Amino acid sequence: MNFSFEVSKTDPTGARRGLLNTPHGAIETPVFMPVGTAATVKALTQEALEELGAGIILANTYHLYLRPGHELVRKLGGLHQFMSWPRAILTDSGGYQVFSLSELRKITDEGVRFRSHLDGSEHLLTPEKAVEIQLALGSDIAMVLDECIETPAPRDKAEAAVNRTAAWAKRARVYFQECAQRNGDLSQWQFGIVQGATFADLRHESAHQLLELDFPGYAVGGLAVGEPHEVTCEMAGEVTAILPQDRPRYLMGVGRPEQLADYVALGIDMMDCVLPTRAARHACLYTSEGRVLIKNARYASDQRPIDPHCACSVCRRYTRAYLRHLFAAGEITAAILATHHNVHFYLDIMRQIREAIGFGILSKFSSEMHARYAAGPA
């Protein structure tokens, strides 16, 4: 087996430092995974991602199924080869699109019927189909199809989503293992996803349902979709307390820079979020001193780098005034430079977090981050 996960160190908070081995490289955890939905982290080349030190990125089942199509990707040698990315890839199942494209889909026990946002065509995504697509893509880690709902949500809706997610997880697990037996060794790990909205007992129930299926890793889903940060933490904590120590825990879709350490402190090993890349394209830059909304007039003649304490190639070379100009002019380079910086910033936070765990001082790091972000930019 090409996969393994080892926890090497823990922090008094409960944070863990570890190593996730995949067929496409070893990844130090806790890790932040930049999001590359359509087989590209928007505005970054794979060369840039390698330079930034990204060890694993996300891609999306639903989007790649619609375009260019998973069979084409399979034919072209799989997603790694297709996009020329030698490191690890985790594919999300399309479960998030159940939430984000709620007006274009209908859920049944069988699966999710989507009307394509691209051309209006109808597609049925079942738990089995999601497995099949991700096997064709050849990602290192595949997520099961789940039902992600908004928070706050009424209890009966949350309960229904938990049960459907469990039923789908079971089908996905069975189908995945059938494929594994048929094809011999599959170089892919499959993760289950815990749901339960903001109800602690539902979160427990969901976690226990998934544990029966013996996944090599577990995700906490359906959080940071409307509830306050404290509730996100509370729910994540309820789940990590139950999950096995020896398997990676992935908190899906988080978070803000100052929140990352909080999640890690709850025993989370993996996170992903569109925030650094999307905010970058929208002229929001993250720095060690807080957010910089670079389009603001106050930066028009600011000769400083985006972040004076940042070592990224953008901060070493370009000024705030120049970045602001590029955004004002609508130049593509604005998105490229801003994304580069923000991804560097996120990955650097994770380096600092891993280091802090090593020294057993994560909570200090966490409160410093919150203080800086509360203060705002200089």
Add this chain to the structure above:
RNA sequence: GGACGGGUGGGUGAGUGGCUAAAACCAGCAGACUGUAAAUCUGCCGCUCCUUGCGGGCUACGAAGGUUCGAAUCCUUCCCCGUCCA
């Protein structure tokens, strides 16, 4: 010299008697963004006053006069700009 067409808020440009401080877009200013339908979306965008309200006052559709209860809109003169003719 003549014939048309036109001059509207920072820009482009709708509006041809009241619902118009004046559409829409751009620019400008500010904000949002958490497993990406997002290089997207939202708010403000004449000046001013306050008891901040679908509030009051003032100024404004080339200029000046006029008609009208009421004018960016109708009339007169003038000034500009464009196209064509001589």
